[in-house]
Amino acid sequence: MDDAKQDALFHHCATAVRSLLPALLKLEREAEMLQPLPLAEREWFELLRQKLVPQLGEQAFLVVAVVGGTNIGKSVIFNHLAGSRASATSPLASGTKHATCLVPEGFKAQHELQAVFPDFELHEWTDASLALEESDAHRLFWRVAPELPPSLLVLDTPDIDSDARVNWVRADAVRRSADVLIAVLTQQKYNDAAVKEFFRKAGDEDKAVLVIFNQCVLPEDEPYWPIWLDTFCRETHITPDAVYLTPNDRRAAEDLRLPFFERHLPTNDAEQTTPAPDNTPRDLAADLAKLRFREIRMRTLLGSLHELTHPQRGIPAYLREVRLASEDLGRTATRLTTDSVVQVRNWPSPANSLLVAEIRQWWHAHQEGWARTINSAYNTVGSGLLWPIRAARRALQGEPEPPMEDYRSREWLAVLGVVEELFDKLQWMADSGNEIIRPRIEAVLRGDARSRLLTLLRQKHDVLDFEEELKSVIDQEMRNLQRTKPDLFGMYRQLNNVSAVVRPVTSVVLFSIGFGPAGEMVAPFLGHAAASAVVHVFADVAGGATAAIAGEAAVSGAASSGTGMLQAWFHRMHSAFTARRASWLTQLVHTELLGALPEELNAAAGLTKSEAFIEVQKCVTKLEGLL
Known part of the structure; x- marks a missing residue:
């Protein structure tokens, strides 16, 4: 599909999505009596609200998020991308609680940053330790990074396996907004349940993923990382776009001198020889700048749209749930109405x-x-x-x-x-x-x-x-x-x-x-x-x-x-x-x-004929046809 056709496709999708969100919110209000799971607790809805509505139809830019578990060096990787100590680090688990975002110069003049991250309170960055403070508010600290390409945003995220569930909520919000995830893994943190659940959702959304195995002991770990990667990919359904290894070198990490060694993805072809490891350090920021922005953005938006229209996980399943509940209520209400008619016997007549x-x-x-x-x-x-x-x-x-x-x-x-x-x-x-x-x-x-x-x-x-x-x-x-x-x-x-x-x-x-x-x-x-x-x-x-x-x-x-x-x-x-x-x-x-x-019962029992239900159906049908 050429660029013009892609632009036309996403223009039509953006129109349908803009109609879809208010129709869904109206349908949720009307379906309250049926007691369905709230929209805010449905992954596809948050994807619609946090990714598709803000970004579909916008000029191409990429959101790259550094994600991973506790005490695995996420913030170290982020600081290497920033070229400075933008996020607090410590030999102990620092426990990042709020997102930090690097914004390219001039980005805010062309885009509304709040629209890109609708669930966060935006604060201009002044100190790296701010992201470690406890707060009920979902904060995002941003700073301009002149060294970034003009259409690239990079984020450090809260720990995805934290004991505090609020950190999961924040990390999930960043994941939905992102196009590219830099998955920071270690020998200890590649097969945890929370880690796999997080990346499984990313796999369903067809996110671009760069895997970094951090804190490796080299060359001793060379035979093992392919096994770790295979387990991670099988459990999450992710196919990485690139794989890097970084050594366990605290001094280099603190001095922002950590080398990144790119590794080729293992193949299943027994006859194909695996090339020798290339230990030439890569510039991770430069590699990100060379990403095919448009191609990746189109891929992730399409992945989000497919997730939205998925028969079992998306809006069709929600509509089916609402319809079945409405029909069940209608049958119950009809039976009760038929069997509970108040008959006025011998109502008197005037002389x-x-x-x-x-x-x-x-x-x-x-x-x-x-x-x-x-x-x-x-x-x-x-x-x-x-x-x-x-x-x-x-x-x-x-x-x-x-x-x-x-x-x-x-x-x-x-x-x-x-x-x-x-x-x-x-x-x-x-x-x-x-x-x-x-x-x-x-x-x-x-x-x-x-x-x-x-x-x-x-x-x-x-x-x-x-x-x-x-x-x-x-x-x-x-x-x-x-x-x-x-x-x-x-x-x-x-x-x-x-x-x-x-x-x-x-x-x-x-x-x-x-x-x-x-x-x-x-x-x-x-x-x-x-x-x-x-x-x-x-x-x-x-x-x-x-x-x-x-x-x-x-x-x-x-x-x-x-x-x-x-x-x-x-x-x-x-x-x-x-x-x-x-x-x-x-x-x-x-x-x-x-x-x-009585009106509420009748409305809920006849919800499938409501204007909101029909509008949601129409939008989903349009998206399915476009995709």
């Missing part, structure tokens, strides 16, 4: 007389001309006619409870039943749910949740204006009929006008002998076509006297053929009112008890 009166009021408010005048006069006369009957009833039975107050009492009993059943179902869900659902339901049920909810419901129920509730329902239903079925509504209006003509006669007759004559006079206007009419058409025939004398179900025999449709209309009105009241209770329970839990 028919209340609906009739409200419908009559609605018609009266919307009548015009002579029909409104006649109905108004009738209402006045009707009230006068009924007053003696009502007075006699009060004398015999006492003051009756207003119908709407009776409904209020009956509805409160229904509310108590619903709350009781709801808490029983929630407890069952807590007992039967999985590890995601259980703690959240238990949190809802904690303490005096039941008594607090009932107290709140009682307070709101006692002050509710039920008349206004019913009025709102009737108005909505009548307007809906007027809007959706104008022809039928027009017929009802005409029938209402007819009832206005009949009512004065009917009222007198009804008071005297009953309902018969009025039924006979109005029945011809009804028939099957009018059977779905608003209750008002029937009730208005006898006005308020119908309910008082003949009872709420009084309808003439001549109109009985329309009874089924009349009942259907009544049922619609009752259903609309009941739905409104049930919605009132549901909203309060939702707000005061459940909070955002």
